[in-house]
Amino acid sequence: MSKSRSNKVTAPSFTVPDNCAIYCKDVNFVYNPKTPFQKQALNNVSLTVNKGEFVAVVGHTGSGKTTFVQHLNALIRLQSGRMYVLGRDLGDKKLDLKALRGEVGMVFQYPEYQLFADTVLQDVSFGLKNFGVDKDKRVQLARDAIQLVGLDFDKVKDKSPFDMSGGEKRRVALAGVLAMNPSILVMDEPTAGLDPRGKSEILSLVAQLNRERNVTVVMVSHDMNEVYENADRVIVFADGAVAYDDTPRNLFRFETQIEEMNLEVPAMAQFANVLEANGITLPDNCKTVRQMYDAVTALRGKADV
Amino acid sequence: MFRDVTFGQYYPADSFVHKMDARIKLVLSLLFMVGIFFVVSYVGFAVITLYLLVVIALARVPLKSVLKSVKGIIFLLLLTAIINVFFTKGAGEPLLSWWKIEIYTEGLIFASKMLLRLTYLVIGSSILTLTTTPVDLTHAVESLLKPLRVIKFPVHEFALIMSLTLSFIPSLMEETDRIIRAQKARGADFDTGGLVKRAKAFVPILIPLLVGGFRRADELANAMNSRCYEGATKRTRMRKMRLGWRDAVASVIVVVLFAAIFTVYGMQSAWGGIIWLYY
Numbered sequence: 001m002s003k004s005r006s007n008k009v010t011a012p013s014f015t016v017p018d019n020c021a022i023y024c025k026d027v028n029f030v031y032n033p034k035t036p037f038q039k040q041a042l043n044n045v046s047l048t049v050n051k052g053e054f055v056a057v058v059g060h061t062g063s064g065k066t067t068f069v070q071h072l073n074a075l076i077r078l079q080s081g082r083m084y085v086l087g088r089d090l091g092d093k094k095l096d097l098k099a100l101r102g103e104v105g106m107v108f109q110y111p112e113y114q115l116f117a118d119t120v121l122q123d124v125s126f127g128l129k130n131f132g133v134d135k136d137k138r139v140q141l142a143r144d145a146i147q148l149v150g151l152d153f154d155k156v157k158d159k160s161p162f163d164m165s166g167g168e169k170r171r172v173a174l175a176g177v178l179a180m181n182p183s184i185l186v187m188d189e190p191t192a193g194l195d196p197r198g199k200s201e202i203l204s205l206v207a208q209l210n211r212e213r214n215v216t217v218v219m220v221s222h223d224m225n226e227v228y229e230n231a232d233r234v235i236v237f238a239d240g241a242v243a244y245d246d247t248p249r250n251l252f253r254f255e256t257q258i259e260e261m262n263l264e265v266p267a268m269a270q271f272a273n274v275l276e277a278n279g280i281t282l283p284d285n286c287k288t289v290r291q292m293y294d295a296v297t298a299l300r301g302k303a304d305v
Numbered sequence: 306m307f308r309d310v311t312f313g314q315y316y317p318a319d320s321f322v323h324k325m326d327a328r329i330k331l332v333l334s335l336l337f338m339v340g341i342f343f344v345v346s347y348v349g350f351a352v353i354t355l356y357l358l359v360v361i362a363l364a365r366v367p368l369k370s371v372l373k374s375v376k377g378i379i380f381l382l383l384l385t386a387i388i389n390v391f392f393t394k395g396a397g398e399p400l401l402s403w404w405k406i407e408i409y410t411e412g413l414i415f416a417s418k419m420l421l422r423l424t425y426l427v428i429g430s431s432i433l434t435l436t437t438t439p440v441d442l443t444h445a446v447e448s449l450l451k452p453l454r455v456i457k458f459p460v461h462e463f464a465l466i467m468s469l470t471l472s473f474i475p476s477l478m479e480e481t482d483r484i485i486r487a488q489k490a491r492g493a494d495f496d497t498g499g500l501v502k503r504a505k506a507f508v509p510i511l512i513p514l515l516v517g518g519f520r521r522a523d524e525l526a527n528a529m530n531s532r533c534y535e536g537a538t539k540r541t542r543m544r545k546m547r548l549g550w551r552d553a554v555a556s557v558i559v560v561v562l563f564a565a566i567f568t569v570y571g572m573q574s575a576w577g578g579i580i581w582l583y584y
């Protein structure tokens with residue numbers, strides 16, 4: 001944020017820039033205030049997320065990630081500071097919660113534990129029904145979402161979600177959120193407890209939504225490798241405050257600081273760091289083994305010449 | 306939203322009441338709960354109030370935590386009181402009357418006593434749970450029910466079920482909270498609409514809660530089996546429960562107090578109390 005803009009914040013007529021999906025300024029949050037169980041979970045959090053960005057939120061356990069992301073669709077109401085999501089003022093008492101929640105899709109940790117309906121189709125349509133979408137349109141949107149998460153609509157639509165495997169349940173839960181076509185997708189550890197293949201399938205789906213449909217993604221994750229591969233920007237929380245806010249490549253250059261915060265440095269970043277320390281600079285987009293291989297072979301090609 | 310209900314929460318302190326034997330506390334609490342239904346006059350309620358205040362002081366728990374349990378069910382208490390005010394018919398002229406509603410002096414007296422009784426019932430039981438850990442409480446139940454073993458009643462298993470239930474409550478509340486948030490995120494609305502609509506809105510909470518409950522129970526059973534749990538057969542206690550001078554003193558005082566109450570008010574009023582409870 002530039003100085004002039006942050007001054008403007010105090011003026012009542014503040015408007016969020018058009019390309020800004022999420023804007024927070026000095027957000028504080030205290031659980032159980034004025035009791036012996038009082039706990040400051042967010043401490044002067046200021047950050048912005050632009051439309052179409054893929055932002056990862058990382059941090060040690062208890063650092064306030066969940067508390068922060070649950071502010072984004074007003075499941076936790078703003079206590080102090082300013083917060084705008086898609087131009088809506090979250091501090092506004094008359095905030096239209098339903099409209100906000102339709103635009104900000106939220107996938108919780110272990111979302112499969114929230115399935116409840118008799119059939120997959122009903123469960124996926126639940127959100128649409130709540131938002132008043134009519135029946136034909138609901139089926140159509142649910143079909144799209146179920147196919148998007150890689151399930152066969154005709155096979156699963158009448159199945160009970162409780163008869164499915166863990167990975168399939170997670171997909172159904174994800175479809176229930178995607179069916180609403182949210183323009184911001186917030187996910188709290190979406191890949192926790194999945195096998196490697198399930199993980200990469202969910203991640204590539206999210207990356208695809210981000211790329212092709214321009215969905216803004218905010219993803220909480222403990223897996224730095226997936227963060228490194230997918231995020232445009234990483235926000236590190238420590239003790240309820242934003243400790244770092246940078247591109248993955250820049251952030252993971254601070255190996256000692258990252259480890260001090262009980263986070264790991266992704267393998268590809270470690271490799272790039274070692275190369276850099278030895279005077280070999282790679283382009284910033286070496287995030288997967290493949291890209292790394294291409295970059296290194298390109299270098300070798302040059303060296304050979 | 307469910308975190309406000311402290312019912313059953315232990316408040317650690319070093320006090321006369323905390324040090325008492327859990328079995329004695331349980332028996333005296335039951336005596337108290339029966340006893341307050343014998344009390345009919347305001348003088349009697351004054352004595353009970355004094356008694357509760359002394360016990361709370363001896364237990365060294367803040368009055369606030371004791372009252373918190375009342376706060377949790379205040380709606381229920383007030384509703385009962387209001388219904389009583391409206392539905393009690395007195396002998397004389399009504400105090401107030403409009404349309405079909407008539408309020409009699411008897412109704413007011415009746416409702417206020419009932420409100421006091423139920424409030425004291427909740428306070429009495431919350432003093433027990435505030436000063437006794439769930440573990441001690443289950444041991445107490447197990448120990449008191451021991452005689453039933455003669456008729457092959459599975460006392461130990463019963464106590465185990467009770468302690469598991471108590472330990473599941475906090476995690477179930479957390480789970481409920483999480484599920485409510487998740488369904489709200491999908492646009493679920495629990496606060497508007499008619500009775501039927503609101504009742505229906507609870508299905509998406511109840512089903513995942515039940516499924517989760519079964520899942521947890523299953524996991525727990527597996528964990529117990531894999532550690533070769535086999536019930537009470539060869540089990541010994543790390544901490545034996547022993548009666549002490551505190552238990553003797555407390556028992557004598559409480560028994561004398563309630564013996565006095567029983568004689569003063571007699572059986573008849575107790576019947577009145579039970580009938581009132583049902584109306």
Ligand SMILES: Nc1ncnc2c1ncn2[C@@H]1O[C@H](COP(=O)(O)OP(=O)(O)OP(=O)(O)O)[C@@H](O)[C@H]1O
Pocket residue numbers: 031032039040041059060061062063064065066067068
């Ligand atoms: N409902 C609650 N009541 C009281 N304190 C809470 C509650 N939820 C979280 N906290 C506390 O607030 C702090 C931040 O919690 P939060 O859940 O936001 O952390 P997190 O970064 O998501 O952690 P994790 O990686 O373990 O999910 C923690 O210290 C936690 O103990």
Ligand SMILES: [Mg+2]
Pocket residue numbers: 065066067188
């Ligand atoms: Mg969390």
